[in-house]
Amino acid sequence: MKKVIRIILSTFATVIVLGIGSCAALATLSVSAMSGMSDPAHEFLASVRANDQQRMEATLSTAFKQATSRQELLQLIERIQLNRNTSAEFNSYNLNNGTGTIAGTVTIADSSRYDASFTVTKENEIWKIVGFSLTPVSGASAQAAS
Numbered sequence: 001m002k003k004v005i006r007i008i009l010s011t012f013a014t015v016i017v018l019g020i021g022s023c024a025a026l027a028t029l030s031v032s033a034m035s036g037m038s039d040p041a042h043e044f045l046a047s048v049r050a051n052d053q054q055r056m057e058a059t060l061s062t063a064f065k066q067a068t069s070r071q072e073l074l075q076l077i078e079r080i081q082l083n084r085n086t087s088a089e090f091n092s093y094n095l096n097n098g099t100g101t102i103a104g105t106v107t108i109a110d111s112s113r114y115d116a117s118f119t120v121t122k123e124n125e126i127w128k129i130v131g132f133s134l135t136p137v138s139g140a141s142a143q144a145a146s
Contacts, residue, residue: 037100038090040127041118045085045106048077061121061128080134084109088116098122099130106134113137 040059047055053074057065077083090104099121106116114134120127 034093034095034100036127037093037095037120038102038118040120040129041090041102041116041132042088044118044129044132045082045088048083049085051083059129061123061130063121063130064128067131080114081108081110082106082134090116090118100127105137 044056044059047053047059053070057070086107086109088104088106090102092101092103094101099119101117101119103115103117106114108114114136116132116134118132119130121130122128
C-alpha cells in the first residue's frame with residue numbers, strides 16, 4: 001500500500017512540474033511574440049517631436065498610409081500639439097491573431113495627458129502602426145486610421 005501511495009505521489013509531483021514548465025514556456029512564448037510591439041509607437045512619437053516626417057512615416061503600416069493622407073495626419077498632430085509630446089508610458093499589451101494593441105498615456109509639454117492606444121501589426125517581420133487613438137484625459141478624442 002505504501003508503494004502505491006509513493007507511486008501516486010511521484011506521478012502527481014511529475015504532473016505538477018510538467019504543468020509549471022508548460023506555463024513558463026507559454027509565458028516566454030507570449031513575451032517573445034510581443035517583443036518590440038511598443039517600438040513603433042515610441043519611434044512615431046519621437047519622430048513627431050523631432051519633426052522628422054520620413055522617420056515618422058517609416059513607423060506606419062501600408063494600410064495606415066492608404067487610409068490616412070499625410071496632410072490629415074499632420075493636421076491631427078498640429079491640432080493636438082502631438083509634436084510637443086514629452087513622454088509616453090504603455091502599460092497594457094494585447095496580441096490577438098497577429099494584431100497587437102498597446103495602451104497607456106502620452107504627456108504633452110503643457111502637462112496635458114492623453115489616453116493612448118496604438119494598434120500594430122507586422123509587415124516584413126517589423127511592427128508597424130495600423131492606427132491609433134488619443135483621448136484627452138478630460139474628454140474628446142483624436143483618431144487616425146484603423
